[in-house]
Amino acid sequence: MGITDTISNTLSFLKLGESRKIFYNNPINNQLRQDVEHTYIKAYEYNEQELIEHEFASVQECARLKDSRYNVWLNIEGLKRDEIKFIAQTFGINDLVEEDISSIGHNAKMDTFENYIYCLVYMLSYNNNRFFIEQEQISIICGRKFVITFQEEHGKDAFGKLRLRLQNKDSKVRLNSIDFLFYELLDAIVDDYFYLMDKLSMRIETVEDEILNNLNKRSFAKIIFYRREMMILRRNIYPFRDIITVLMRNEDSFFNKRTLRYLKDVSDHINQAREMVENYRESISNIQDLYLNQENNKLSRSMKVTAIVTCLLAPATVIGGIFGMNFKYIPFLNNPYAFYIAIAFMLLIPVYMIYVFKKNGWF
Template identity: 30%
Template sequence: MKTPIHRNKLFSALRDVQDRRNTRRSFGIGTSPVAIEPPGDAAETTVAWHSYGTDGYSVEASEPAPGDDRLLWIDICGLRDHARIAEVAASCGLSDLAIADLFHVDQRAHTDSDGDLVLTVLRMPVAGPPFEADQITLVLGAGFVLTIREGPRDCLGSVRKRLAGGTGRIRTSSGYLFYALIDAIVDTYFPILERYGDLVEGLEQRILASPGDDAMRDIHLLKRELLDIRHALWPMREALAALQRDDTPQIDEPVLPFLRDCSDHAFQLLDMVEVYRETAQGLVDLQLSSLSNRMNEVMKMLTMIATIFIPMTFIAGLYGMNFDRASPYNLPELGWRFGYLYAIGLMVVSASTMLFVFWRLGWIFGKKRRSRADD
């Protein structure tokens, strides 16, 4: 059973996230390309050294002793301590330009080669909806994988469990761990997009039931969220395609089929985003059509009310004319004993007749009645 989504609170959270995105820090123009500028709101830096192999797995807070032939996953979280991050990155063989790029948290997803190292930058989803994604940089080298995460939230818990459990081939090579990390990031988009699908369906039902002015605002918020997800996923295709090229270092032949499967998942995610975006655009037309239909119903009701009162007004105006009663042709009803009741009854009969006609046409008091020919 799906967990119910509190849509009013959710769309309020969407607006808050959009406001925070609009206030993200940008780097100064003209600074040196190798200058290190950590973001102003950078999280506290922690470094975890995951040492693993076919014979075991351990996590240390400092670099393992030299001479250990195990594979390493160096996981850096937070960009505040730029000196320590630069030291670890330099020890892994990254150039000064690549180290400076680690602190640019608004990069487009891409894959580069830095000597014998492979550097891939992705947007890692950490919440949604509202959609929030942190930048993660993955560096693949000989016998190690280095990850630099923007914040403490991540979606890599399943990879840590697999390393600790020692199941499968994840402990056999650093290239496979590199793939497993990317695959975990890509797969995290699926449940997030499913929740956005639920939002689209709920918004559609809400518009059909009771179209309101706030629905259009929520539709545009939803479209903006889907556009942000598309911006995160679209360049990911190129980044994954670059990993499958023959000249990419450190990527072994056995890992290529897994990367191709991961690339297929990215294309599938893009298809889902495009479908939801088209559906959201259709909700705009549905909202406008629903408002128009509701306005037509209101206008029809007002027209019927005015139409009912037209003959009544005519009768009242007819008997309100001040002609000489001496002539037998000038409104003889004015001299009748029950002339007033006659005029009122005439008005009631005319209104009742029109109501009956409107009912037979199906305009009021229910649906249009079917004829015998339809049966």
């Protein structure tokens, strides 16, 4: 019954995240995403002196941004396949990149082309209502004078602080070339990883305290759940580190030296995030071991009590069995005090056994 309860509690807890993909998809089975009802298109044209903001009703209005004399950041939230195709054709984006943006289930990756760089990464956020990690695929295309970002959903955005910095004409993003904006986008996504891990660390500590103070079957379900959360973090952070490493090689001189120094900072953050994930995974493994040890101790205590009770009742059982035999001649059979003598032995022998057990430190 205990095992059944544990499995039932585990399944009910894990049901919170049953719609999320934990493992990578088969690369030959990548699915095209479903079109959303409405897309939100926002663009920024900027240089050191000016910032022009646009909100477009359709992607066709974005076409004029291709020949802008400013640096351009085009952000599209909510994706439709025909609109992705239009943007790709307008800005000269490869068909393979268009296909990657239009489908789901890819690994984080980076591809370098002659006039632009394409990155596919995942933005992670923490659902405070249901207490699990949500992931959103982000596609970033960085050209010589433009950056295009494709976000799956409207409203989940790691780039709010970056938009505020764009308002300030003295900000570094306004004073540098477009590759610096590309760095800022990656840095914003990585910063959110740390916020997420802080949330998870508090949850993991809560589980540990629960196991130490109030062990129950649901604790094991939480351990399994947070092991899955660590898998999601790991599958997103590890490829991100490889992306930054490739970018820093700068084989095509796409980034200037100043931006490369900032990318080094992102690389340091990713390495730190990787170490934190490994530490959390080890902590969860230790917590699982702690849970199993607590369960074993609990079982050992139960078995110990059972064994002691059995031992204490054994003399009474033996005495009762002896004098319950159906023989004609039994000692003390006609003694008027035989019953009381037998009861006395049944009580005194267990008391003596308790004294011996205590003296030998058996309980």
